[in-house]
Amino acid sequence: MEELDQRIVQLLLQDGRMSYTDLGKATGLSTSAVHQRVRRLEQRGVIRGYTAIVDPEAVDLALTAFISVKPFDPSAPDDTPERLVGLAEIEACHSVAGDENYILKVRVPGPGDLEDLLARIRSAAGVSTRTTVVLSTPYEARPPKL
Amino acid sequence: MEELDQRIVQLLLQDGRMSYTDLGKATGLSTSAVHQRVRRLEQRGVIRGYTAIVDPEAVDLALTAFISVKPFDPSAPDDTPERLVGLAEIEACHSVAGDENYILKVRVPGPGDLEDLLARIRSAAGVSTRTTVVLSTPYEARPPKL
DNA sequence: GATGCGCTGGTCGAGTTCCTCCACAAGGCG
DNA sequence: CGCCTTGTGGAGGAACTCGACCAGCGCATC
Structure with missing residues (x-):
C-alpha cells in the first residue's frame, strides 16, 4: 500500500x-x-468500517473476560466460531496456538451474566472453558502506528 | 443512561x-x-472517540498475539502499564485475575518483530512473558448489543 | 522514435446536503 | 412564577458528491 x-x-x-x-x-x-x-x-476491504469507541462501564458492560476454549472432542470437525457467532456478548474470537483452540473476549454486565454466558458457550459449542477475568484495563483499542 | x-x-x-x-x-x-x-x-466520556476498523493484514500487521506478563519482583510497586505505554505495538493492556498480572494484545508484521517486541517488553517492564500466537481471527471488534 | 489510445488518478466547479449555531417553545420542579 | 432541561425550526456556511476535464504513463502501432 x-x-x-x-x-x-x-x-x-x-x-x-x-x-x-x-x-x-x-x-x-x-x-x-x-x-x-x-x-x-x-x-x-482495507477499511472494514467505522465505529465509536465507547466506555464499556457507561453502557452497563462493566465486566470483561477472556475465555479460552477447547473442544471436548478434538477429533470432531471444528466449527466453534460459527456455533458461537450468535452470542452477542462475544466481542472477538481468535484461533490460537497453544493448549486451547480459541480465545474469546467477552463483555457482560456482571458476574452472574458471565456465569450464564459460560454455560451457553459450553452447550452451544461443546467445549470446555477457562476464564480469565479482567480487573481493569489501563488502555485498549489503541490505534496502531503504521 | x-x-x-x-x-x-x-x-x-x-x-x-x-x-x-x-x-x-x-x-x-x-x-x-x-x-x-x-x-x-x-x-x-461515554463516547471516547471514533475510529476506522482496518484489516490488519492490509497494513502489514499480520501477526497478532496475546502476551501474559508477570513481574520478576512481585513485591515491587507495579507500574507495568506506564512502562509499556510507549510501545506502539501494544494495542491493549488488561490487568487480570489469575496466575499472571496483565494480558497484552499486540500486533506486529511478523515473527521476527514479535521476538524483538518481547525483548523490549521484558527489559522495559522487568517482567516475564508467556505469549499466545493468534493463528486466525474469525471475528473481532464486534459492536456489543445494548 | 514518434503517434495515438486507453487507463489511472488528479483538479475544479456547481448543486445538493449536512453541520452548527441561535432564538424560542414546551414541559418538569422548587 | 422562574429556572433548568431538552426540543424544534431556520439560516448561513461548510462539506459532500458528481460530472467534466486534464496530465502522466504504458504500450501497441506505424
Whole structure:
C-alpha cells in the first residue's frame, strides 16, 4: 500500500469522523481525490468500517473476560466460531496456538451474566472453558502506528 | 443512561460515520437534538472517540498475539502499564485475575518483530512473558448489543 | 522514435446536503 | 412564577458528491 493511502488510514484510525476536506488538507490532496481513495480503501476491504469507541462501564458492560476454549472432542470437525457467532456478548474470537483452540473476549454486565454466558458457550459449542477475568484495563483499542 | 442515548450509541457503534441527520431520522429527533446528545455523550466520556476498523493484514500487521506478563519482583510497586505505554505495538493492556498480572494484545508484521517486541517488553517492564500466537481471527471488534 | 489510445488518478466547479449555531417553545420542579 | 432541561425550526456556511476535464504513463502501432 502506498504512502498516501497509509497516511489516510492512519488519520482515520485516530479520528474516524474526520471530514474528507480535513483529510485533504492533511495529505495535500483535493477533497475529491481523498474521497475517491477512501472509497477504494473501503471496497478493497482495507477499511472494514467505522465505529465509536465507547466506555464499556457507561453502557452497563462493566465486566470483561477472556475465555479460552477447547473442544471436548478434538477429533470432531471444528466449527466453534460459527456455533458461537450468535452470542452477542462475544466481542472477538481468535484461533490460537497453544493448549486451547480459541480465545474469546467477552463483555457482560456482571458476574452472574458471565456465569450464564459460560454455560451457553459450553452447550452451544461443546467445549470446555477457562476464564480469565479482567480487573481493569489501563488502555485498549489503541490505534496502531503504521 | 436513557433509552434515546442508548440507541444513538448503538447506531454509532455500528456506523461511526453516520450523519446527525440520519441519526435524527433513526431516532425520531431533530438534527440539532441528536447533535446535542452526541456532544454530551462525548464530553461525559461515554463516547471516547471514533475510529476506522482496518484489516490488519492490509497494513502489514499480520501477526497478532496475546502476551501474559508477570513481574520478576512481585513485591515491587507495579507500574507495568506506564512502562509499556510507549510501545506502539501494544494495542491493549488488561490487568487480570489469575496466575499472571496483565494480558497484552499486540500486533506486529511478523515473527521476527514479535521476538524483538518481547525483548523490549521484558527489559522495559522487568517482567516475564508467556505469549499466545493468534493463528486466525474469525471475528473481532464486534459492536456489543445494548 | 514518434503517434495515438486507453487507463489511472488528479483538479475544479456547481448543486445538493449536512453541520452548527441561535432564538424560542414546551414541559418538569422548587 | 422562574429556572433548568431538552426540543424544534431556520439560516448561513461548510462539506459532500458528481460530472467534466486534464496530465502522466504504458504500450501497441506505424
